[in-house]
Amino acid sequence: GKVIKVMSSSTSSASPSFDILQIFMKDDGTFPNNEHYPTLIYKHAFHGSESEGRRLIVNKNEWTEPWVWGIFSYHHYHTKAWELLICVCGSASIQLGGDDGPTVKIDKGDLVLIPPGVAHKQLEEGGGFSLLG
Numbered sequence: 001g002k003v004i005k006v007m008s009s010s011t012s013s014a015s016p017s018f019d020i021l022q023i024f025m026k027d028d029g030t031f032p033n034n035e036h037y038p039t040l041i042y043k044h045a046f047h048g049s050e051s052e053g054r055r056l057i058v059n060k061n062e063w064t065e066p067w068v069w070g071i072f073s074y075h076h077y078h079t080k081a082w083e084l085l086i087c088v089c090g091s092a093s094i095q096l097g098g099d100d101g102p103t104v105k106i107d108k109g110d111l112v113l114i115p116p117g118v119a120h121k122q123l124e125e126g127g128g129f130s131l132l133g
Contacts, residue, residue, distance in 0.1 A: 071092070073122055076121065087129070
């Protein structure tokens with residue numbers, strides 16, 4: 001996979017700046033991944049509580065009611081669905097794209113958007129890692 005890091009800066013103090021990681025993943029022969037849409041990781045973009053995260057996902061964006069949990073410890077992907085994850089506690093190392101794919105660290109406050117087809121699994125976690133997803 002190719003990892004591109006983009007720095008987003010704000011011109012207004014009302015909207016904070018944060019880093020956005022874009023990770024493009026090609027089919028690795030086992031998992032389809034998605035070379036057309038990147039996995040997006042917004043570092044430290046969410047500063048609310050778990051209940052505020054639920055409201056943000058459901059009320060403002062019309063997603064279904066989120067679960068609170070981690071990520072499976074084996075590679076899996078969703079054939080048609082985008083997956084929106086908000087880290088509300090702790091941190092974890094996540095591998096994307098299959099066994100040869102990059103590993104990224106997800107921390108409290110990170111928002112992750114995974115496109116259909118992109119394999120992902122949790123490698124390790126700490127601090128009571130949990131996501132809204």
